[in-house]
Amino acid sequence: MLACWAALGLAASIGWLPALWWQAAGAALALLALTDLVRLWRQPLPQVERGIPDTWPIGIERPVTLAFESTRRQRMDVFDLHPVGWALHGLPRRLDLGRNESARFDYHLRAHERGDFVFDGTQLRLHAPWRLWTQLRVAGEPQAVRVFPNFAPLAKFAMFSAEQASRLVGAHVKRRRGEGTDFHQLREYRLGDSLRQIDWKATARSHKLISREYQDERNQQLVLLLDTGRRLLARDDLADGKGMAHFDHVLDAALVVAYLALRQGDAVGLLAAGGDTTWVPPRRGAGAIEGLLRGSYALQPSPVATDFLAAATELSVRQRRRSLVMLVTNLRDEDMDDVLAAVQLLRKRHLVCVASLREVALDNALAREVHDLPDAIRAGATAQYLQQRNAAHEALRNHGVMVLDVTCDQLAASLVERYLAVKRDGLL
Numbered sequence: 001m002l003a004c005w006a007a008l009g010l011a012a013s014i015g016w017l018p019a020l021w022w023q024a025a026g027a028a029l030a031l032l033a034l035t036d037l038v039r040l041w042r043q044p045l046p047q048v049e050r051g052i053p054d055t056w057p058i059g060i061e062r063p064v065t066l067a068f069e070s071t072r073r074q075r076m077d078v079f080d081l082h083p084v085g086w087a088l089h090g091l092p093r094r095l096d097l098g099r100n101e102s103a104r105f106d107y108h109l110r111a112h113e114r115g116d117f118v119f120d121g122t123q124l125r126l127h128a129p130w131r132l133w134t135q136l137r138v139a140g141e142p143q144a145v146r147v148f149p150n151f152a153p154l155a156k157f158a159m160f161s162a163e164q165a166s167r168l169v170g171a172h173v174k175r176r177r178g179e180g181t182d183f184h185q186l187r188e189y190r191l192g193d194s195l196r197q198i199d200w201k202a203t204a205r206s207h208k209l210i211s212r213e214y215q216d217e218r219n220q221q222l223v224l225l226l227d228t229g230r231r232l233l234a235r236d237d238l239a240d241g242k243g244m245a246h247f248d249h250v251l252d253a254a255l256v257v258a259y260l261a262l263r264q265g266d267a268v269g270l271l272a273a274g275g276d277t278t279w280v281p282p283r284r285g286a287g288a289i290e291g292l293l294r295g296s297y298a299l300q301p302s303p304v305a306t307d308f309l310a311a312a313t314e315l316s317v318r319q320r321r322r323s324l325v326m327l328v329t330n331l332r333d334e335d336m337d338d339v340l341a342a343v344q345l346l347r348k349r350h351l352v353c354v355a356s357l358r359e360v361a362l363d364n365a366l367a368r369e370v371h372d373l374p375d376a377i378r379a380g381a382t383a384q385y386l387q388q389r390n391a392a393h394e395a396l397r398n399h400g401v402m403v404l405d406v407t408c409d410q411l412a413a414s415l416v417e418r419y420l421a422v423k424r425d426g427l428l
Contacts (some may be wrong), residue, residue: 005029033132038126038237040135046070046097046130048122048140049211050080057150058114059244061087066122067104070097077125083117083140083145112244113146114251119143131271141425144367148297149251186210220266220428221282221323222419224254225315229274229306230300231330232406236360236408246357249322250328253412257326257419259289264423269319270295273311275302280316308335312342324351326415331356333388336395343401351427353402353418356393360407364385 012022015089052063066080071360079092090107097103100110103415121138128134186202189209232247258268258286262284269282270292280295304331314383315325331339339354348354365382368375406414422428 001030006051006190007358021310021418022176023354031211032130036130036132039130040126040133044071044075045075045124045139046076048124050119050122050140050143052119052143052145054145056111056145056147056292058111058147060152061108061110062281063106063108065104065106067102068095068097069102070100072099073097073129075127075131075299077124077127079125080107081120081123083111083114083119086111086372087330111298114149115300117145119145119174127226131263140159146297148293148313149248149255160370181349184202185211189226198315219284221269221319221421222258222261222319223271223282223315223323223325223328224258224264225311226250226254226270226272226296226299227274227306227327227329228301229273229329230303231306231332232274232301232302234330234357234359246330247299249411250357251299252298253415254326255289255292256412257415258292260416261419262286263295268292269323271315271318272296272299273308274306276300279314279328282319282323307340308342309345311347313410316345322349322351322428324353324419326353326355326419328355328366328411328415329357331360331382331389331392336392339392340399342394343399347400351422353404353422355404355406355415356389357411358389358405358407363407 005022007023008017008022011017012019022082033168047069048196049067051067053062054333056062058139064080064082066346068078074097075095076097077092077094086263087105087110090105092357093105093107094105106174122140124137126135126138126159127135138251163290186199187210189198193211197211199210199212226247227250228247232245232250234246235244236246258270261268265284267282268288270278270280270304271276276299278299280292285290308327308329310405319325327343343352343354362382362385365378372377393405396403402418404414404418
């Protein structure tokens with residue numbers, strides 16, 4: 001329309017048409033645009049409803065449903081105001097709604113951080129009836145959502161026994177040496193039972209051999225001591241910048257071992273120390289895992305140095321009963337004095353296991369071929385760093401501390417394997 005009006009102006013300027021024609025065309029064009037603008041301004045907002053889950057697991061893609069209902073014919077471009085930084089596909093979307101017509105569609109989001117987030121509304125770009133104007137408006141109500149650690153593995157484990165679930169996470173369950181410590185039940189004698197298992201009184205009453213069956217001791221205590229300091233801000237998959245931080249892997253692994261410990265009849269608690277500080281007292285039963293989820297879902301690592309001795313002091317005050325304490329951090333040689341003092345304080349009452357995360361980049365740097373001097377310097381520096389790291393681990397082992405040197409992918413299986421080994425050896 002503007003091009004036609006410009007052509008009329010050009011024709012009028014060289015005398016082919018009267019100037020009045022160009023002026024009249026301009027006035028008609030302005031009136032047409034103004035009418036279309038008024039019609040757009042008077043358009044009512046369509047009703048918009050968003051369907052989202054109340055809780056969202058980190059790193060898992062979930063659908064979001066947007067439903068629209070309009071009382072008049074409308075064309076619009078839709079974009080949802082989801083939390084910043086979430087991976088998205090399926091938006092923006094164009095909709096053409098007729099009078100009293102409704103429509104719905106799904107798009108998909110994946111959260112990369114835990115905590116409390118808000119969907120602010122749904123942004124609409126409304127098109128005027130004659131398509132001369134567009135207007136941005138926000139429809140719908142804000143909605144809150146909580147992003148939890150990934151609890152999908154926990155739901156999968158519910159279908160299996162504790163021993164089967166342990167194998168699912170990759171833990172190597174060793175055969176028992178000897179017997180458990182808690183009496184479980186009486187049963188008929190089986191080939192291979194020791195004479196010490198035979199209950200002679202029950203055998204005399206039933207006139208057949210009856211054995212006592214034992215199980216691992218129940219109602220013990222497991223406390224997960226998680227570092228929320230600067231060490232856990234590291235990420236392994238830096239290629240796309242969207243990978244989870246080490247602390248997210250730590251929290252997922254902690255929930256896996258907590259769930260299996262609860263299945264074994266033990267009580268599980270959690271202390272986060274460093275940046276954010278949270279204490280969840282040890283509890284038993286099926287509801288305890290929900291308490292751990294709600295107490296830890298908003299935890300975030302902070303760029304601060306963790307005071308391990310202060311964390312150990314706080315845990316010693318809060319947890320008086322003897323427990324298996326699993327400290328998960330990224331141990332460096334410069335942390336040794338503080339960590340060693342903390343571990344010695346905890347070992348006065350508790351059994352301590354330190355899980356030290358190792359960056360995958362270190363293994364990759366050692367495996368890379370050396371072609372020039374910078375490659376050689378990188379390989380030498382990595383080897384020296386790992387040597388210092390191993391020396392720190394050996395110093396802890398020399399003080400009677402169990403130490404795990406694992407990557408994020410190995411953490412859950414290693415924690416479960418060590419917990420089951422402690423249970424089977426009766427170390428608590």
